[in-house]
Amino acid sequence: MIGKHRHLTGLEPLTREEILSVLELATSMKEVLRRPLKKVPTLRGKAVVNLFFEASTRTRTSFETAAKILSADAINWTSSSSSVTKGETLVDTALNIEAMHPDILVIRHPAGGAPELVAQHVSCAVVSAGDGAHEHPTQGLLDLYTLSEHFCAAGGAPAGAAPDFGVLAGKTIAIVGDVSHSRVARSDLHGLTKLGAKVRVCGPPTMIPQGIEAMGAEVHHQLRPAVEGADAVVMLRIQHERIGDPLIPGTREYSKFWGLNERKAAEWLTPSCAILHPGPINRGVELAPEVADGARSVILDQVENGVAVRMAVLYLLAGGAHEAAEGGARA
Amino acid sequence: MTDTVFIEGGRVIDPASGVDGVRTVVVRDGKVAEVAERLERPRDVRAVDARGRWVTPGFLDLHVHLREPGQEYKETVATGARAAAAGGFTAVCAMPNTVPPNDNTSVTELILARARAAGLARVYPVGCISKGMKGEELAEYGELQAAGCVALSDDGRPVASSALMRRALEYARAFDLPLTVHEEDLALVGKGVMHEGPAATRLGLKGIPAASEEVMVARDLALLELTGGRLHIAHLSTAGSVRAVREAKRRGLSVTAEVTPHHLALTDEDVARSRYATAFKMAPPLRSAADRAAVREALADGTIDCIATDHAPHSPVEKDLEFDAAANGVVGLETAFPVGLALVREGVLSERRLVEALTAGPARAFRLPGGSLARGAPADLAVLDPAREWRCEPALFHSKSKNSPWMGATLVGRCTLTLVGGRIVHELAEGGR
Ligand SMILES: [Zn+2]
Ligand SMILES: [Zn+2]
Numbered sequence: 001m002i003g004k005h006r007h008l009t010g011l012e013p014l015t016r017e018e019i020l021s022v023l024e025l026a027t028s029m030k031e032v033l034r035r036p037l038k039k040v041p042t043l044r045g046k047a048v049v050n051l052f053f054e055a056s057t058r059t060r061t062s063f064e065t066a067a068k069i070l071s072a073d074a075i076n077w078t079s080s081s082s083s084v085t086k087g088e089t090l091v092d093t094a095l096n097i098e099a100m101h102p103d104i105l106v107i108r109h110p111a112g113g114a115p116e117l118v119a120q121h122v123s124c125a126v127v128s129a130g131d132g133a134h135e136h137p138t139q140g141l142l143d144l145y146t147l148s149e150h151f152c153a154a155g156g157a158p159a160g161a162a163p164d165f166g167v168l169a170g171k172t173i174a175i176v177g178d179v180s181h182s183r184v185a186r187s188d189l190h191g192l193t194k195l196g197a198k199v200r201v202c203g204p205p206t207m208i209p210q211g212i213e214a215m216g217a218e219v220h221h222q223l224r225p226a227v228e229g230a231d232a233v234v235m236l237r238i239q240h241e242r243i244g245d246p247l248i249p250g251t252r253e254y255s256k257f258w259g260l261n262e263r264k265a266a267e268w269l270t271p272s273c274a275i276l277h278p279g280p281i282n283r284g285v286e287l288a289p290e291v292a293d294g295a296r297s298v299i300l301d302q303v304e305n306g307v308a309v310r311m312a313v314l315y316l317l318a319g320g321a322h323e324a325a326e327g328g329a330r331a
Numbered sequence: 332m333t334d335t336v337f338i339e340g341g342r343v344i345d346p347a348s349g350v351d352g353v354r355t356v357v358v359r360d361g362k363v364a365e366v367a368e369r370l371e372r373p374r375d376v377r378a379v380d381a382r383g384r385w386v387t388p389g390f391l392d393l394h395v396h397l398r399e400p401g402q403e404y405k406e407t408v409a410t411g412a413r414a415a416a417a418g419g420f421t422a423v424c425a426m427p428n429t430v431p432p433n434d435n436t437s438v439t440e441l442i443l444a445r446a447r448a449a450g451l452a453r454v455y456p457v458g459c460i461s462k463g464m465k466g467e468e469l470a471e472y473g474e475l476q477a478a479g480c481v482a483l484s485d486d487g488r489p490v491a492s493s494a495l496m497r498r499a500l501e502y503a504r505a506f507d508l509p510l511t512v513h514e515e516d517l518a519l520v521g522k523g524v525m526h527e528g529p530a531a532t533r534l535g536l537k538g539i540p541a542a543s544e545e546v547m548v549a550r551d552l553a554l555l556e557l558t559g560g561r562l563h564i565a566h567l568s569t570a571g572s573v574r575a576v577r578e579a580k581r582r583g584l585s586v587t588a589e590v591t592p593h594h595l596a597l598t599d600e601d602v603a604r605s606r607y608a609t610a611f612k613m614a615p616p617l618r619s620a621a622d623r624a625a626v627r628e629a630l631a632d633g634t635i636d637c638i639a640t641d642h643a644p645h646s647p648v649e650k651d652l653e654f655d656a657a658a659n660g661v662v663g664l665e666t667a668f669p670v671g672l673a674l675v676r677e678g679v680l681s682e683r684r685l686v687e688a689l690t691a692g693p694a695r696a697f698r699l700p701g702g703s704l705a706r707g708a709p710a711d712l713a714v715l716d717p718a719r720e721w722r723c724e725p726a727l728f729h730s731k732s733k734n735s736p737w738m739g740a741t742l743v744g745r746c747t748l749t750l751v752g753g754r755i756v757h758e759l760a761e762g763g764r
Contacts, residue, residue, distance in 0.1 A: 012533070091651055111653035112535040113607030132655065134535030183535060210538060211529025 010135035066310035140187025169196030177236025202226035341381025347703035361753035389421025389711035401430025408445035419713035419746035519543035570625035609657035637692035644732030669742035
């Protein structure tokens with residue numbers, strides 16, 4: 001359980017306290033992850049099924065790693081969403097998996113709301129690993145974690161100290177790119193605003209969805225005012241298939257106006273501004289390679305924190321609270 | 332002796348003949364024989380105690396999908412007519428997007444034969460605008476009308492070609508048939524699945540802009556001005572469409588419009604509240620609160636002529652899916668009255684206007700018989716209990732399909748008795764469910 005929730009389908013339903021409880025647990029999980037012997041028996045005997053209707057090696061591997069460190073059995077079930085055209089519906093698939101008695105079902109699906117539909121039909125816990133353009137809650141959590149860590153370090157906290165998540169209050173985060181198709185942007189927005197940060201979204205008007213202001217975002221169409229003075233910038237992946245949509249005329253013009261290169265970063269960003277990216281990066285489109293690999297980039301921290309956050313989520317939803325001490329993680 | 336029924340003590344609301352008050356309605360030989368304040372009842376006739384009830388003309392629905400032929404697992408003419416009778420509807424117009432579509436007289440005749448066999452509600456078939464609903468060639472309007480079609484539509488899809496739409500309006504004039512149009516610019520709709528706005532943005536669902544309807548309404552009004560003829564806008568849903576129709580009516584164009592109970596009652600925020608429940612997915616989608624306010628006002632002031640349910644039965648096969656993949660449409664015949672009555676309680680509509688929008692309004696729009704309790708009219712009428720509370724449950728539905736956004740809700744107002752041609756086609760047991 002995360003607070004009163006049996007499932008994690010998004011950050012929108014979570015309260016600030018519920019989000020904080022996951023992040024705080026992730027701190028202990030990160031410590032486990034960094035041990036030389038990274039295996040604790042916390043979720044021994046539990047089964048986690050990764051049900052991916054959309055290819056995402058990164059996210060799937062991250063969940064799989066998280067499950068294995070906690071000694072859960074991780075089973076990967078890859079299914080193409082075209083199985084729907086073969087007559088098997090998502091509900092059919094869910095019921096088939098249900099029959100195998102998993103404890104947690106991690107689901108990635110191209111349709112918004114798919115994890116919620118599955119949650120209505122199965123008795124195990126459901127974690128969204130990204131649904132359409134709706135939410136990618138664990139990515140949102142890992143971004144909150146990474147940002148907090150970065151701001152604490154920038155504020156002089158000793159390296160390796162547990163981050164204080166209160167540090168996000170009052171910070172300004174810019175999210176740049178195809179916000180309309182981005183589940184990451186939505187989860188970041190819910191999480192950041194709940195923890196008191198200010199969020200700017202930026203992109204060509206074709207990539208900014210109607211009414212995003214109602215989610216607490218300040219909308220920009222030009223990059224410079226969006227990133228100037230920001231404490232961090234989240235650069236979103238520009239999917240090549242959007243070019244035919246057509247949301248932008250081409251990647252060349254996009255990178256010129258909305259991409260971040262070394263010169264813009266040097267001139268427009270504050271010295272301590274961090275750069276995040278959910279990956280995989282289109283180098284040279286949204287981010288120049290020098291920026292992606294530069295000193296401001298916390299992209300690899302995101303990957304590491306992703307495992308810790310997912311360990312925390314699996315742990316909470318598998319209901320292993322009383323086994324906490326044994327596993328070396330505190331609840 | 333003849334079959335005579337005295338419906339006594341009910342509040343007769345018949346906007347067509349200007350009656351609103353406690354009256355006795357006498358039905359004899361299938362017709363309305365008398366509507367009067369005080370009448371002596373002979374001993375040997377059937378009496379219906381309608382005290383505390385409304386007695387209205389039977390409702391007319393210009394827009395239902397009965398799914399027969401071709402998709403009888405969702406609904407048949409008989410089950411649809413049964414649902415109509417249970418909802419107080421004595422006449423329904425059956426949209427032609429069956430399989431095969433009603434673009435030829437054999438389909439029309441089949442629907443009429445099934446309706447006759449069921450004997451529950453009057454079913455008026457609507458023929459196709461284009462052959463096979465492909466939007467390429469005109470269907471045979473004269474033949475369709477001769478077989479019994481009362482209007483033309485490619486409902487379910489728009490007529491994409493402006494040129495074909497022009498010819499359809501022109502050609503239909505020869506037969507004085509109205510065209511009832513589903514207004515949607517499919518290029519603007521794209522892969523959209525709900526109204527474009529903050530709710531869609533939050534849910535991460537692709538949006539359908541209000542303009543996708545409005546550009547087509549504007550186009551068809553321009554074509555109507557060019558050609559003459561009769562245009563009926565099906566399930567009008569946006570403030571912009573309302574403005575266009577209001578202005579066209581002011582200029583004297585022969586345009587009428589309908590709005591569904593769900594567009595009057597719900598908004599895109601209800602999709603978000605329902606957490607992707609596909610019983611909230613339809614075309615046009617549930618719109619914004621501002622659009623809803625506009626269609627409510629337009630129904631109240633007569634810019635929108637009538638309420639039509641767009642009763643669209645779907646089975647769990649089409650609905651128990653991801654929101655993106657689920658079929659559009661909800662059933663509506665059995666919930667239209669309580670949903671309308673809620674608007675009366677909210678002060679949106681007067682009682683008289685609600686009844687008019689379900690009776691005389693649709694009858695006038697398609698020039699159909701019925702919609703009035705004038706002496707000599709066929710005795711198509713409904714007895715309604717405006718205070719009856721009931722829980723909308725699957726088991727209570729007569730429709731084969733249960734895809735209603737009100738499933739599980741407690742509704743107020745229920746039809747207790749329906750007569751078609753003087754015959755009782757629906758009767759709710761006293762205290763019955
Ligand atoms: Zn339609
Ligand atoms: Zn329809």
